[in-house]
Amino acid sequence: MNLFRLKSLLSFLLFAGLACVYVSAQEDNDLICPPEGGDCYPRIFVATEKFQEVKPGQDIVPGLHVRLNFETGVREAKLMTSEDAEDDNSAVVVVEEGESVTVISSDEKTGQREAFTEEEEERDRNIWGQFSFSHKPNPHISLSDHQEFERNLAYALTVGLEEKAMYTEDDDSTSELTKSSYDDEGPDALLLSALKNIEDFAHEIDFGIKIADPDTITSFLAILGSHPHPQVRALSARIIGSSLRNNAPALDISAPARVVNHLISALEAENNSDVHSRIMFALASSIHGRYGRQEYWSQKGGATLRRIFFSDGVSEDYIGRCGTFVEDSFVDDMMNLHQSTSSEQEAEMQREMGLWCAAFQDALAQDKIVSTDTREKIFSALSAIKSRYPTYCPVQDSFRSWISEKMVQRGALRKQQHSSDTKEKSNLLAASGISESTLNSDAEIKFLDKLSGARHSLFGNPKARRKAFDEL
Structure with missing residues (x-):
């Protein structure tokens, strides 16, 4: 689904989810009578072959073609026909219970990811054909959770790629609760709320698989790399990491998106210490994919991580995460069981471990790390490197002096x-x-x-x- 279709779906879902409708029904529950006066109308929407307005509070039966007309701001529905899906000026998406959502817009803003070469496209086709996965959906996830997830996802992927939020305090469609949140957290309050909800869902394998769709996860990577709000960037990184962590199907599905490549680039450009830590979490989750390690080497990921590791103002949390990342992702033998390693790759690994060995000794020898937990992580990684690559991890005099102290x-x-x-x-x-x-x-x-x-x-x-x- 491209960005326009997501934006269109968002607009419908957001209007449907945020609008507060107050209705009073007659005793037979068949009619809705607006409290401000006016004619009553059926509670169940009666569809025809032409679009009609869906009035506030009306229930729509499954299988109808529903749209939000941007020109009038009115929600409309009709009976579904085979021609509806062929309309190039609208986005048709089938959602829960068979309902079809279409949004009409005359202004399409595309957000295409960078084009791939023919070789890359061929590799992507091989990925999808070569690796299959078996996953049985979790039957205990409620329909309301699926709907809530889709609503928040659609909103986040649309507004997150814009420089400012869609709504303002004067927007009539914003509820009082939403306005209160907006006042407290600024113009990105709605987006932050949506991202937090998505992160809660992302830990579940089913939702992680949905986020791992190449177009979807590429959009989150774009938010991570471009949004001006550091908390938005941090939450985007956490969503990526949560969706891929311990989720083998999601890792395979996301392979064409080159997640590790994008994360290294985002880390290189980032200047916020908290976001650095969140990107490290995402990187630790995504590098276990089929091509994660190759992407890491091609992007010279180690050099980027170490540059930040020794930069002024770096957080101890980031330093500790580097230690855990190196130990879990490169020193642990379990990470290499499914991959054959060439002599060239082994030489690169030895060189990389030698550089990290020196970096970790320097960090400890400077004796500026306050957190015992961070020192534990760094020393654990250093010990693991020294055990496996003793020749490439010589002990520095400054480190010996530190141990003596x-x-x-x-x-x-x-x-x-x-x-x-x-x-x-x-x-x-x-x-x-x-x-x-x-x-x-x-x-x-x-x-x-x-x-x-x-x-x-x-x-x-x-x-x-x-x-x-x-x-x-």
Whole structure:
């Protein structure tokens, strides 16, 4: 479905979903009488072969051709005919319960993704023909959830590609609840609300598969790369990541969209630290696809990640995610079971792991990471690289010095825990540079114990490990 068709579908669904209709019915429930006065009309819409206005509150039976006429702003419906689907000036989409939605518009704004080469198109055809998946839809997902998902998706993909929201505070079709949300969060309030709802749905495999449709996920990638609101970009990245995470069918379906390529480009252009972290989440989810790793190498993804890793103002959350990403996506043997690795690819992997080994040692040796959790992630990734690629992960002098300093702190902590002398405790803390918060942190002590265990076995002389027992 192209952008115009999504925009058209959105407009219908949004008007249908947001309009607050107040009606009062007669006792027989067959008629609706407007509270402001006027003629009553049937509760069930009576269709003919010509379009007629669907009045507020009327129920539409399945199978009708429904449209929103942009010229009049009126919702109309008629009996469905075979010619309706051939109208090039309208978008016909079959939704739940067989209802067909058409929106008439004379102004079509296209948002085409960049053209693919013949070789790329051939590869896409091979992807769809070569990889099949079997997925049984979840019968426990309610019809209302499907409708809510489609409504939010249509809105997000239309408004998200525009520079400003569709509605303003003066828009009569905006409900009081919507206006309140708009006042609190600004012109992107509706879009943010829709994206949050989509993210909630995206964790479900069925909805993830729908988001993974190449046209749909390409639209989210476009929002991620172009929308001026950082929270919109962050939510778009989370939707991409949630839809592909642990969802094998979605990964195969999204392959033609080159998700990893686009994520690396978005990461390179991004300047918001929170969005950096969200893109890392999406990247960790998408790289497990059939072509994810090849795209990562071709885009020089490692160089982009490391540039941000050492940039000023980078968040510790992003630093930690880099550690987890490298360990889970490249060091773990399970990630390579279904792929054959050439000597050239193995050489590239060894070089890449060597660069990350140096980066992680530098990050720890600078001793500027406050979060124990972040240090845990970086040290875990570094240890994994050193275990698997020992030749390509030489230990730096600055890192050895840092470990030695941490062992001094660990010894002081252990002595302090067994000392009853208040003055002695204070002297131990002052000599080791340990803060009061660190002193009472069980996580910090556990991290130092782990560091002590790996100090000689991984990062020093194994024969010197005997000396480590004296420090226990």
